[in-house]
Amino acid sequence: MKLASFRTVAALLAGIATVTLGFTAPAAHAQDKPKVIRISYSSAGTGGRPLTGGTSIATAHQQGILEKEFAKDGIKIQWTFNPGAGPATNEQLANGLADFAHHGDLPIIIGRSTGLRTKILFSYTRFGPAYITGPIDSPAKSLEDLKGKRLAVFKGTASQLALGRILKKHGLTERDFKTVSMDGDTLRAAIATKDVDGGFIAPFDLEARGVGKVIYSTGPDPELTSQGVFWVSEEFEKKYPDIVQRVVTALIKVTAWSSEEKNREAQYKLWSNSGTSYYEYQKTFADVPLKWRLSPLLDEYFVENLKKSIVQAREFKLIRRDVSVDGWLAPKYLNTALKELKLEGYWPEFNAAGKPKTAQVAQN
Amino acid sequence: MKYLHRRICTTAGLLAIAGATQAAGQSNEDLQRQIEELKAVVKTLQQQIGGQGTAARTPVAAPAEAGQSSASAEKTFIGPEATAKADPGAPSANTETTPAAPEVATKADIDGLRTDLENYKYEQKRNRETKTALTTRGTTIGGSVQARYTAQDPAVRTGSTATSSDRSSSFDIPQATLNFAGSLYRDYSEGRNLDYRLAFAYAKNSPATDGSQLNATDAYIRYSPLPTLTGLEDPRLTITLGQQQIPFGLEAQIGEELRPVINNAQFLGGLGVGTRQIGLIVRGDYDPYVDYGFNYRAPLLEYAFGVVNGSGPNKSDDNNHKDYIARLAFTLPVDYYSLFRELKFGVSAYKGKKNLVNGTNVVGLGKRDRYGFDIYYNHAPFGITYEYAEGRDGVANNGPEIKSRGQYLTAFYTWGEQWVASSRAQAKYDDYWPKSYQLFARYDTFDPNRALDNDRTKVGVLGFNLFFAETTKFQVNLNHYDYQNPAQRSSNELLAQFQFGF
Numbered sequence: 001m002k003l004a005s006f007r008t009v010a011a012l013l014a015g016i017a018t019v020t021l022g023f024t025a026p027a028a029h030a031q032d033k034p035k036v037i038r039i040s041y042s043s044a045g046t047g048g049r050p051l052t053g054g055t056s057i058a059t060a061h062q063q064g065i066l067e068k069e070f071a072k073d074g075i076k077i078q079w080t081f082n083p084g085a086g087p088a089t090n091e092q093l094a095n096g097l098a099d100f101a102h103h104g105d106l107p108i109i110i111g112r113s114t115g116l117r118t119k120i121l122f123s124y125t126r127f128g129p130a131y132i133t134g135p136i137d138s139p140a141k142s143l144e145d146l147k148g149k150r151l152a153v154f155k156g157t158a159s160q161l162a163l164g165r166i167l168k169k170h171g172l173t174e175r176d177f178k179t180v181s182m183d184g185d186t187l188r189a190a191i192a193t194k195d196v197d198g199g200f201i202a203p204f205d206l207e208a209r210g211v212g213k214v215i216y217s218t219g220p221d222p223e224l225t226s227q228g229v230f231w232v233s234e235e236f237e238k239k240y241p242d243i244v245q246r247v248v249t250a251l252i253k254v255t256a257w258s259s260e261e262k263n264r265e266a267q268y269k270l271w272s273n274s275g276t277s278y279y280e281y282q283k284t285f286a287d288v289p290l291k292w293r294l295s296p297l298l299d300e301y302f303v304e305n306l307k308k309s310i311v312q313a314r315e316f317k318l319i320r321r322d323v324s325v326d327g328w329l330a331p332k333y334l335n336t337a338l339k340e341l342k343l344e345g346y347w348p349e350f351n352a353a354g355k356p357k358t359a360q361v362a363q364n
Numbered sequence: 365m366k367y368l369h370r371r372i373c374t375t376a377g378l379l380a381i382a383g384a385t386q387a388a389g390q391s392n393e394d395l396q397r398q399i400e401e402l403k404a405v406v407k408t409l410q411q412q413i414g415g416q417g418t419a420a421r422t423p424v425a426a427p428a429e430a431g432q433s434s435a436s437a438e439k440t441f442i443g444p445e446a447t448a449k450a451d452p453g454a455p456s457a458n459t460e461t462t463p464a465a466p467e468v469a470t471k472a473d474i475d476g477l478r479t480d481l482e483n484y485k486y487e488q489k490r491n492r493e494t495k496t497a498l499t500t501r502g503t504t505i506g507g508s509v510q511a512r513y514t515a516q517d518p519a520v521r522t523g524s525t526a527t528s529s530d531r532s533s534s535f536d537i538p539q540a541t542l543n544f545a546g547s548l549y550r551d552y553s554e555g556r557n558l559d560y561r562l563a564f565a566y567a568k569n570s571p572a573t574d575g576s577q578l579n580a581t582d583a584y585i586r587y588s589p590l591p592t593l594t595g596l597e598d599p600r601l602t603i604t605l606g607q608q609q610i611p612f613g614l615e616a617q618i619g620e621e622l623r624p625v626i627n628n629a630q631f632l633g634g635l636g637v638g639t640r641q642i643g644l645i646v647r648g649d650y651d652p653y654v655d656y657g658f659n660y661r662a663p664l665l666e667y668a669f670g671v672v673n674g675s676g677p678n679k680s681d682d683n684n685h686k687d688y689i690a691r692l693a694f695t696l697p698v699d700y701y702s703l704f705r706e707l708k709f710g711v712s713a714y715k716g717k718k719n720l721v722n723g724t725n726v727v728g729l730g731k732r733d734r735y736g737f738d739i740y741y742n743h744a745p746f747g748i749t750y751e752y753a754e755g756r757d758g759v760a761n762n763g764p765e766i767k768s769r770g771q772y773l774t775a776f777y778t779w780g781e782q783w784v785a786s787s788r789a790q791a792k793y794d795d796y797w798p799k800s801y802q803l804f805a806r807y808d809t810f811d812p813n814r815a816l817d818n819d820r821t822k823v824g825v826l827g828f829n830l831f832f833a834e835t836t837k838f839q840v841n842l843n844h845y846d847y848q849n850p851a852q853r854s855s856n857e858l859l860a861q862f863q864f865g866f
Contacts, residue, residue, distance in 0.1 A: 049793065084659060084785070087656065087659040088659070088785070091784060091786040097787065110655070114657055114658075115699075116657075155595050155596070156659055179594070180595060181596070190553075
């Protein structure tokens with residue numbers, strides 16, 4: 001049998017590649033609407049399940065809000081939940097695999113410092129407490145008691161930046177501890193088996209099981225807590241601004257529902273589908289009104305806190321270059337959504353110090 | 365009540381009979397344990413009867429409670445759309461969302477849960493003992509199989525027994541592997557583990573027979589003296605003792621799962637650097653550059669050095685000299701998003717002694733040295749690898765040493781998500797695995813003796829790879845062989861291979 005010529009088979013290979021390439025069409029191409037909207041979420045449920053809680057964006061996912069919004073357009077919503085947290089989401093964006101994302105403050109700062117191009121659309125969390133949790137029989141009663149011991153934190157995520165703030169407040173640095181990097185599931189297991197002396201994680205699931213306890217808690221301290229952002233890639237925003245607006249409007253509507261106190265219990269139940277217990281949401285969300293905790297505003301507090309986070313990330317050597325907030329925020333989409341939904345003034349604005357600007361609004 | 369009592373007696377009787385039939389083959393301890401288990405079951409049943417009796421005395425409460433629960437469930441709404449369903453103009457009863465009353469577990473509920481737990485424990489224990497492969501230490505079993513179709517022009521008879529005509533094509537199973545791996549000691553706090561690996565590979569006989577060979581490929585233990593769990597910024601170090609791949613160059617160290625080409629570069633076989641050796645090898649890195657934004661780690665320096673027999677796999681040393689190997693690689697310290705990400709330069713050296721043979725007689729020892737240089741660049745979707753290797757071998761009767769040279773250049777274009785770590789690690793319910801597609805071209809030359817004319821071979825390869833599952837890929841390679849020796853005709857070879865792992 002005479003083998004086909006080199007050129008013929010080379011052409012065949014090229015044809016195979018062409019056909020295969022056609023089957024893997026890019027998510028967005030030259031038309032007014034994308035075929036798919038890809039959302040990266042910097043977290044995952046317990047045991048790696050694609051379901052989360054703790055934010056209004058998680059609520060939107062569980063309720064299928066965006067899917068309903070874009071069903072009439074034939075646009076698919078693709079959610080990716082990343083157990084690798086913020087760094088994994090950055091990788092998705094770097095490889096052109098994410099259009100929108102939920103992100104903690106540190107990873108998005110690091111990403112921007114290395115050239116990732118995003119536009120911040122709104123905030124999704126603030127004033128959340130942070131905890132250092134230890135084994136149930138730990139003799140430690142304070143951070144100082146953990147000096148020289150094994151302290152676990154999920155490095156590269158907002159947790160590491162928050163830990164840096166806390167340690168600084170107490171005159172400490174990461175170097176005062178034997179720090180190890182662990183994700184949430186691994187860390188809970190390590191505390192239960194006493195493989196670490198403390199970890200940056202909420203204690204309540206472990207407390208309920210009788211294997212962990214609180215060693216340190218910040219409470220809702222505006223100087224220490226992290227804030228999260230929801231962003232869009234610059235490329236997607238330039239190409240589909242109307243789609244961006246619809247996404248933001250739909251999510252702000254959900255956020256308003258999530259911020260109503262009368263929906264607090266129902267929301268905890270919804271979030272507990274993620275595998276994190278109802279009890280933990282009760283405890284970690286107890287100290288702050290939902291309207292404060294879930295505020296989407298890009299207010300003075302948000303901007304100043306973002307700037308301080310950038311300075312701290314540089315100070316803690318978590319970034320190697322300076323980052324500017326100029327041109328990073330895209331408030332027009334949020335402002336339009338608030339106007340359309342008649343939600344202007346619904347969430348209180350906070351000043352740079354983290355206090356409500358209007359006392360009357362705070363009482364609502 | 366009589367009916368329940370009769371059911372209890374019947375159940376106990378059946379259990380007793382079952383126990384009696386097994387008594388002959390079981391020890392007294394087992395029998396005693398089963399008796400205790402039966403007693404517990406009977407006691408539980410009696411308690412359940414007591415609980416049911418109590419429930420029977422208050423038959424009116426249950427329907428009312430059920431009704432309340434149902435009513436509460438019907439009134440529960442979740443979400444903004446659900447809230448919108450509540451009509452302000454409707455009767456007030458329908459718009460109220462009365463919180464459900466807290467439920468209290470009854471004794472029967474708790475007893476039922478206990479029984480379920482005991483049944484579950486028993487079932488798990490039985491299944492583990494009778495339906496699960498057990499090992500003294502935790503073991504991961506894996507392997508791979510390659511199924512290949514080859515078409516070549518001109519026809520060949522290599523590896524065949526006597527035939528009436530040469531073959532132009534063939535279906536083959538060129539390789540099948542089986543491996544076992546795990547930890548002999550697991551350090552959960554810092555990851556200073558002691559691991560092991562034992563692997564076997566199938567190989568055809570040549571000339572072909574109905575039989576085949578199964579040889580050990582990897583057989584080693586590996587210890588990590590430095591922590592592996594503390595973070596990306598800490599250096600790594602491993603000490604490996606046993607039969608293993610040697611750290612020479614790039615391609616010799618890449619596993620079958622990741623190698624883009626079906627056939628290895630010529631010099632791997634020609635110089636023997638792709639052959640496994642038995643010995644002690646230290647591998648590690650220094651000053652890793654970490655980009656926390658992407659969990660990306662690029663060791664500034666990677667090093668490896670070791671001492672091996674030099675006689676190849678599955679053999680003791682065949683002379684009184686050990687061979688030594690060393691490698692050093694430098695990776696540019698840049699961020700994940702940098703254009704120069706994963707640009708690496710490496711050098712390798714292997715110094716050994718081999719038996720010099722004159723005919724069938726060993727007449728002395730001669731050198732067996734290998735030196736190599738490599739460049740690796742992989743910035744999705746593009747990548748380039750280049751590798752150069754040179755061999756210097758002594759010859760019998762004090763003749764001049766033989767110098768050989770091989771090198772290849774591979775360029776590839778990859779699209780898809782299989783090599784994006786976050787895509788592989790994403791949370792999922794089903795067996796989803798990201799796919800990748802790859803086109804590549806390679807130019808490969810090998811000259812076994814630079815002093816001789818007409819002994820160089822050039823191979824041009826065009827290929828396409830489809831990685832469509834965690835351990836599965838489909839490959840098509842078109843190879844063109846160009847022999848400097850005028851007595852050998854150039855040839856073309858089409859390979860289509862399906863490789864799957866488990």
